[in-house]
Amino acid sequence: MQQNRNDKLIVILGPTASGKTELAIKLAKKFSGEIVSADSRQIYKRMDIGTGKATKKQMKIVPHHLIDIVNPDQEFNVTIYKKMAVKAIKDIQKKGKIPFLVGGTGLYIKAVVDNIEFLKIKPQKKLRKELENKTTEQLFKIYKKLDLRGAKLIDKQNKRRLIRAIEVCKATKKPFWEQRKKGNPLFDVLQIGIKIEKEKLKNKIENRIGKMFKQGLEKEVKNLSEKYGWKTWSMQTIGYQEWKPYFNKKITKKELQQIIALHTRQFAKRQMTWFKSDSRINWIKNEKQAEKLIKKFIKLTFPLNS
RNA sequence: GCCGCGGUAGCCAAGGUGGUCACGGCGGAUGUCUGAAAAACAUCAGAUUUCGGUUCGAUUCCGAACCGCGGCA
Numbered sequence: 001m002q003q004n005r006n007d008k009l010i011v012i013l014g015p016t017a018s019g020k021t022e023l024a025i026k027l028a029k030k031f032s033g034e035i036v037s038a039d040s041r042q043i044y045k046r047m048d049i050g051t052g053k054a055t056k057k058q059m060k061i062v063p064h065h066l067i068d069i070v071n072p073d074q075e076f077n078v079t080i081y082k083k084m085a086v087k088a089i090k091d092i093q094k095k096g097k098i099p100f101l102v103g104g105t106g107l108y109i110k111a112v113v114d115n116i117e118f119l120k121i122k123p124q125k126k127l128r129k130e131l132e133n134k135t136t137e138q139l140f141k142i143y144k145k146l147d148l149r150g151a152k153l154i155d156k157q158n159k160r161r162l163i164r165a166i167e168v169c170k171a172t173k174k175p176f177w178e179q180r181k182k183g184n185p186l187f188d189v190l191q192i193g194i195k196i197e198k199e200k201l202k203n204k205i206e207n208r209i210g211k212m213f214k215q216g217l218e219k220e221v222k223n224l225s226e227k228y229g230w231k232t233w234s235m236q237t238i239g240y241q242e243w244k245p246y247f248n249k250k251i252t253k254k255e256l257q258q259i260i261a262l263h264t265r266q267f268a269k270r271q272m273t274w275f276k277s278d279s280r281i282n283w284i285k286n287e288k289q290a291e292k293l294i295k296k297f298i299k300l301t302f303p304l305n306s
Numbered sequence: 307g308c309c310g311c312g313g314u315a316g317c318c319a320a321g322g323u324g325g326u327c328a329c330g331g332c333g334g335a336u337g338u339c340u341g342a343a344a345a346a347c348a349u350c351a352g353a354u355u356u357c358g359g360u361u362c363g364a365u366u367c368c369g370a371a372c373c374g375c376g377g378c379a
Contacts, residue, residue, distance in 0.1 A: 016344075041344055051344085079341045107343050116340050123341065155338065158347040164340090180340045238344045262333085267344055273337065 006093045009187035010294060012102040013038070013109060013275060014194030015268035017204045021054050023194065024102040026287060028062040031294055034092045036085055037066045038103030038112070041237050043081070044072045046224060049217045050239035052208065065092075072224055072234040079118045082111040086186060098298070106274035113191070115183040121171045123164075131163045142166055143176075150177030190297040192290050193275055195283040205264045209257060212239065222247070238263045 010033070012024045028035050037043070041051040045068045053067060065088040070076050085101070085108070092099040101112060110116060131139060139162040144151040146169035154177075155161050165176040172179065196204075221243045224235065230244055239260055246256040275281060284290045 039344090040342090075342075077341045078343075082341095105343065107339075107345095111340080114340095118341050121341075155347050158338085160342075160346045161339080164342095168341090176340095182340085233342055233345085236342080236345065240344095263344080266333095269335095270344085274339080274343090277337095 006096065006098075007186075007188050008093070008098060008298065009089055009113075009189045010098060010100050010297070011038075011109060011113065011189060011191040012100055012194070012290075013104060013106075013191065013281070014196070015201060015271040015275075016052070016104055016264060017208045017268070018104075018194040018196050018201060019204075020102055020104065020194060021052065021058070023287060023290065024100050025054065025058055025062050027290060027294065028098075028100045030291070031098055031298065033098035033100045034063040034065065035100045035102050036088045036092070037064060038085070038101050038105050038108045039067075040076075040081070040105040040108060041234070042067045042103075043069050043076055044234045045070065046072055047220070047234060047237070047240070049212050049215050049220050050237065052212075073228045073232050075233060078107055078111050081108050082116070082118070085112050089187065104271050106271060110278075112186070113189050115186050117181050117183045119168055119172070119179055121168050124167055124171070127167055127170065128163055131166060132159070136162065139163065139166065143169070146170070147175035147177055150175055153177060189280075190293060191278070191281045192293060193281040193283045195285050201268060202265060205268065206261055209239070209260055209264065213257065218243070238267055 010027075010031075012020050012027070014020050024035055027033065039051070041047060042053050043066060044051070047053075054064060059067075066081070066084055069084070089099040089101070089112070101109060103109065111118070131142075134142075136157050136159050139159060140151065140156050143154065143162055143166050146166060150165060154165060168176040168179065217239065221240050224240065225243070225247070228235070230241070235241055242256055242259050242263065245251045246253065251259070282293055284293065
């Protein structure tokens with residue numbers, strides 16, 4: 001354990017609408033920290049209301065990183081994210097401040113916390129296009145030939161994963177599965193998860209959507225769809241994709257709102273499924289508990305703060 | 307009131323000609339995750355409106371009741 005080097009990282013995670021943003025800002029302010037977003041949608045510019053970004057005002061209280069970093073028609077992925085996040089975190093540490101990694105995108109958080117070293121094989125458009133025309137059975141057969149062990153463990157029916165696995169095998173001439181790896185941990189991490197009952201979260205989700213509608217989500221979505229269409233990756237976002245049938249007059253506004261709420265609830269559940277499996281997460285119910293954990297965590301490196 | 311049509315899981319919904327019946331989809335529960343992750347994918351639970359009859363056997367055939375829809379009065 002290095003005593004005086006600042007390699008601490010505090011993670012604040014939880015399902016959508018659980019109140020991460022608010023909590024993180026309070027904590028970061030209190031412990032002189034800066035926020036690094038771990039949210040796969042808030043990276044997009046112009047997608048403000050529907051992704052639940054912090055307001056300009058809030059961002060003035062505490063510096064935020066990795067928000068608004070690409071245009072809505074640009075492609076983005078974990079690898080890019082990880083690189084940027086690690087850099088942002090280190091920069092904050094160098095300033096003697098504490099980085100707060102805040103968000104609900106499990107894979108992004110994991111990439112940083114577990115230092116996943118993604119294989120440097122770029123997605124190959126031609127190959128992917130070719131493979132996409134095949135059935136999952138065909139893809140599985142191909143993969144099996146390239147990586148017998150991996151074939152036993154992969155989601156057999158998940159085309160997207162099969163294609164990626166094949167892509168890596170072909171590019172590296174080695175089995176995909178055994179090439180996956182984690183590096184040594186980059187940071188000393190404290191993970192804090194927001195615990196919230198299902199019913200309560202359901203209400204919060206509904207309220208939040210109501211608020212978004214009032215804040216002008218319709219216009220935001222309309223502008224985006226007119227400028228970039230509906231097919232971009234960024235439009236594959238809850239709170240955005242659902243508007244298409246509404247604009248085409250296939251559903252009413254009330255139905256639209258219900259569908260968004262449904263999708264959001266389902267998403268929240270998937271997030272929890274992801275987080276549940278990480279036993280390192282400290283689940284808290286309120287700010288006080290979070291503060292307590294942080295104080296204890298920080299003591300060694302920042303004796304003056306406690 | 308009469309005539310017709312229908313009543314299959316929380317919702318939608320397949321099931322010519324009776325054989326441990328019970329297709330799907332949505333929703334639900336549980337889970338997977340190493341370059342799209344607010345993505346993609348998997349597993350599981352759950353039903354024949356009710357009461358009688360015919361039959362070795364009824365989701366299926368017959369009758370009645372109840373409910374819904376349409377038409378006539």
